[in-house]
Amino acid sequence: MTSMAPGRTKPDLSFLLDRTSYVLRTRMTAALAEIGLTPRMHCVLVHALEEERTQIQLAEIGDMDKTTMVVTVDALEKAGLAERRPSSTDRRARIIAVTEEGARVAARSQQLVDGVHAAALDSLPEDERDVLVRALSRLVDDHLATPVESPQPARRVRQRTK
Numbered sequence: 001m002t003s004m005a006p007g008r009t010k011p012d013l014s015f016l017l018d019r020t021s022y023v024l025r026t027r028m029t030a031a032l033a034e035i036g037l038t039p040r041m042h043c044v045l046v047h048a049l050e051e052e053r054t055q056i057q058l059a060e061i062g063d064m065d066k067t068t069m070v071v072t073v074d075a076l077e078k079a080g081l082a083e084r085r086p087s088s089t090d091r092r093a094r095i096i097a098v099t100e101e102g103a104r105v106a107a108r109s110q111q112l113v114d115g116v117h118a119a120a121l122d123s124l125p126e127d128e129r130d131v132l133v134r135a136l137s138r139l140v141d142d143h144l145a146t147p148v149e150s151p152q153p154a155r156r157v158r159q160r161t162k
Contacts, residue, residue: 024120031112035105036079040064040072042113045081045106048096052087055096081105 025039032042043062047053053061059069073096076082081102087093098106121129147154 020120024116027119028113028116031116032109035108035112037105037109038072038075040068041076041081042106042109044069044072044076044096045098045102046110048082048098049103049106052089052095052097054087054093055084058096076102 028039032039037045040062044058047058047061055069055073058064059066062069064072073082073084076096077084080099082096082098084094085097087095121133124132
């Protein structure tokens, strides 16, 4: 039986990026679970600490829809790590403020995330680490900076269920 599939002449960049991204996310998720956080919770805490931001701004940074953002902030509030407060600059807006405990947890979660990233880069020969990061940064800042609108939206990788 012969294959009707076309022969591949170039590396499958989509597969390589998707697979590395997926495995990196699973490792980050596992590391953050050790301290009771999800990657989304980590994202909200870290970015809310940088400056006063609304829930909508944080959702955009974390690429979350409105419902996911509400659930994430509810979980952070329940854990005593963040709270919704009126903005100091716009009394109509509400911001996500990180509590003192939330700041401590965010510092620890950032250490864990940095460790996952370092482990991935450390698996490469030293001379390839900076090259990879520079190349990916260039793609993100230039050619792949903006998603393309299409009639059929691109699907995100489905998470496996246990």
